[in-house]
Amino acid sequence: MRLFSATIATETNTFSPLPTSIDGFKESVFLRPGEHPEDAPRMCTAPLFVARQRAAAEGFTLIEGSCFAASPAGSVNRADYEFMRDEVLDQLRAALPLDGILFGLHGAMVAHGYDDVEGDLLERARAIVGPKCVIGVEYDPHCHMTLKRVRNADIIICYKEFPHTDVVDRAEDLLTLVLRTLRGEVKPVMSLYDCRQIGSYPTTLPLMRGFVDRMMALEGKDGILSVSAIHCFPYADVAELTGRILVVADGDKTKADALATRLGEEFVSMRGKTMPEFFSPGVGVRTGIDFNDAPVVIADPADNAGGGAPSDNTTILRELMAADAQDAAIGPIWDPIAVKLCFDAGLGARFPLRFGGKIGPASGQPVDAMVEVTALARDCWQSFGPTKVTLGDCAAVRIGGIDIVLITNRTQALGLELFTNLGIDPLTRKLLVVKSTNHFMAAFGPIAKKVIYVESDAPLARDYTKLTYTKIQRPIWPLDAETSPGLIF
Numbered sequence: 001m002r003l004f005s006a007t008i009a010t011e012t013n014t015f016s017p018l019p020t021s022i023d024g025f026k027e028s029v030f031l032r033p034g035e036h037p038e039d040a041p042r043m044c045t046a047p048l049f050v051a052r053q054r055a056a057a058e059g060f061t062l063i064e065g066s067c068f069a070a071s072p073a074g075s076v077n078r079a080d081y082e083f084m085r086d087e088v089l090d091q092l093r094a095a096l097p098l099d100g101i102l103f104g105l106h107g108a109m110v111a112h113g114y115d116d117v118e119g120d121l122l123e124r125a126r127a128i129v130g131p132k133c134v135i136g137v138e139y140d141p142h143c144h145m146t147l148k149r150v151r152n153a154d155i156i157i158c159y160k161e162f163p164h165t166d167v168v169d170r171a172e173d174l175l176t177l178v179l180r181t182l183r184g185e186v187k188p189v190m191s192l193y194d195c196r197q198i199g200s201y202p203t204t205l206p207l208m209r210g211f212v213d214r215m216m217a218l219e220g221k222d223g224i225l226s227v228s229a230i231h232c233f234p235y236a237d238v239a240e241l242t243g244r245i246l247v248v249a250d251g252d253k254t255k256a257d258a259l260a261t262r263l264g265e266e267f268v269s270m271r272g273k274t275m276p277e278f279f280s281p282g283v284g285v286r287t288g289i290d291f292n293d294a295p296v297v298i299a300d301p302a303d304n305a306g307g308g309a310p311s312d313n314t315t316i317l318r319e320l321m322a323a324d325a326q327d328a329a330i331g332p333i334w335d336p337i338a339v340k341l342c343f344d345a346g347l348g349a350r351f352p353l354r355f356g357g358k359i360g361p362a363s364g365q366p367v368d369a370m371v372e373v374t375a376l377a378r379d380c381w382q383s384f385g386p387t388k389v390t391l392g393d394c395a396a397v398r399i400g401g402i403d404i405v406l407i408t409n410r411t412q413a414l415g416l417e418l419f420t421n422l423g424i425d426p427l428t429r430k431l432l433v434v435k436s437t438n439h440f441m442a443a444f445g446p447i448a449k450k451v452i453y454v455e456s457d458a459p460l461a462r463d464y465t466k467l468t469y470t471k472i473q474r475p476i477w478p479l480d481a482e483t484s485p486g487l488i489f
């Protein structure tokens with residue numbers, strides 16, 4: 001058996017002021033065949049990672065393709081996308097004959113001229129390998145599960161956890177199902193239910209936790225092979241942005257249809273009940289300071305680089321400064337120029353620094369302050385579950401009782417290393433402010449005595465009716481009160 005694996009991935013916020021070029025991929029994940037590290041998967045590369053580990057024991061040959069992934073930002077440069085796509089498709093052609101493909105995709109990538117990048121890639125891949133080759137795809141649940149993708153793949157599995165701590169587990173599931181299909185043990189059929197809704201569904205809150213637990217309990221018995229909940233990625237103006245339920249069953253389309261419909265109706269009934277409570281920056285910071293235990297973690301989801309935000313909004317930092325917060329730390333603020341200035345100033349230097357507030361109106365104003373450079377570190381990393389994410393060169397500066405982590409490679413707060421790389425022990429802090437929607441919960445949830453979600457004026461508004469969609473299929477909740485959910489595949 002011959003299996004091919006490759007990755008082209010990012011999450012495109014079409015409202016973001018930051019364009020994505022091939023340089024964004026080179027900064028994050030840009031690995032040619034054979035170059036993937038042994039230690040851990042990178043963003044969206046888990047299918048290749050697990051296939052490499054299992055190839056010998058399971059008796060298949062893995063042909064490694066390229067892996068390209070970039071931190072979320074605005075639409076991808078058209079020529080750069082076509083370059084990466086064509087490289088992967090050329091590798092695919094050269095690898096023929098193939099029995100199976102394992103794609104590690106994010107599923108919310110948009111390039112100029114391509115609103116459905118993954119659909120484009122899959123359609124071209126299918127045309128090359130033909131109908132018999134088993135195409136399996138792992139997606140992030142914050143994706144647009146278009147009909148074109150479902151038509152051009154045999155097995156689709158999304159991560160179930162948000163924070164996405166199960167990327168390797170789901171890649172294992174995908175490889176297992178592709179292999180079982182190739183061995184003739186199962187005949188996957190898929191059904192897709194469109195819930196016609198935009199929402200956010202952290203699995204750290206009880207309602208979605210229970211839903212995911214029920215999904216998982218259904219798998220592996222009674223002919224059900226896999227169940228995925230597609231959360232959608234709200235910050236993209238594309239036609240098929242919507243929450244969907246996808247079921248993979250063994251040969252029985254009627255059974256897949258029935259389960260997708262039942263779970264889809266349940267998902268619809270959860271509208272408006274799956275998000276945490278949000279506070280204004282002033283109330284959030286004051287609540288954190290007044291809380292009688294530590295650390296308190298304050299999240300700034302609106303400036304989450306993982307959703308394409310610049311991660312340089314200064315509003316919550318200003319609240320900390322105005323409140324003269326003590327034993328506080330905030331990160332990451334993406335400002336490569338400020339990091340360079342700190343390296344130039346040197347460890348221990350006190351100097352006037354302007355930082356943050358640069359990329360767009362939703363970044364707010366920059367902060368001008370006399371800072372002390374308290375730590376400098378080159379080529380930093382943070383972990384996110386089993387994956388590693390680069391931060392680039394980092395600097396920590398102190399203003400009063402507040403430590404600020406400045407980073408070079410734009411990404412959200414994921415691992416405690418964001419702070420410990422710079423000698424800041426999160427456990428000793430009263431307040432930790434993290435720019436992230438919910439992925440921070442994997443590492444910061446276990447140490448937090450309290451978690452406060454703040455709605456700042458950064459670009460990722462929680463109120464989706466504020467977004468200026470033009471291409472999205474209507475009606476859809478909460479933009480429209482009346483919708484018509486139903487089975488579409």
Ligand SMILES: [Zn+2]
Nearest residue numbers: 140141142164
């Ligand atoms: Zn996601």
